[in-house]
Amino acid sequence: MMIDHIGMGVSDFGKSKAFYLKSLAPLGIELVKEVYGWAGFGKENKAEFWIGTGEMVQHPMHIAFLADSREDVDRFYQAAISAGAKDNGPPGIREHYHANYYGAFVIDPDGHNIEAVCHKAITP
Template sequence: MIIDHIGMGVADYEASKAFYLKSLEPLGISLVTEIYGWAGFGKENKAEFWIGTGDVVQHPMHIAFLADSREDVDRFYQAAISAGAADNGQPGIRERYHANYYGAFVIDPDGHNIEAVCHKAINQ
């Protein structure tokens, strides 16, 4: 990992928090903390992805979350769609990136392209 954390402003804090709670759960990512109008999501009690109010909503951003398996990518996609995301690329191999790039893409409530990706070969 090369980035310690990332934060972005959202238009509707509660709607975005609900979206990310549901969408990131299949990846093992949960709400770690809330402070000063910001929600920090992460693993192992370390908030790495932050959303909050009070900042300009950047458009569009592309954020990719690392998945442990292709099944987790599939679960992320289904959870995000059921949380209200728009489809931006169903789960599958993206050979233009590399032979084992398995990703899914959705559009979040603020129009951001959110991805889950697994780089492992199918038998790993």
């Protein structure tokens, strides 16, 4: 991995925290820590994605989370939609990136384009 962690300001901490708790769970990403109005999400007790208050909400960003399987991408998409996300591209192959790029895109409460992607080929 190239980046240690990323953080972004949100307009409604409670709403965004609930959204990410539900949306990222299918990817095995959970709330790891809360400190000073910030919530850190990650795996194996390492917070890599932070949301918080007290900073300007950035213009819409694109953040992609790595999924272990295509089924996890599907579960992410369904969880995010049920958590209030807007569809920005249902799960499917995006051949213009590469032959095995399977992703799903949603818009979060602050307008960010949030993606789950799996790069693995389907094996028989």
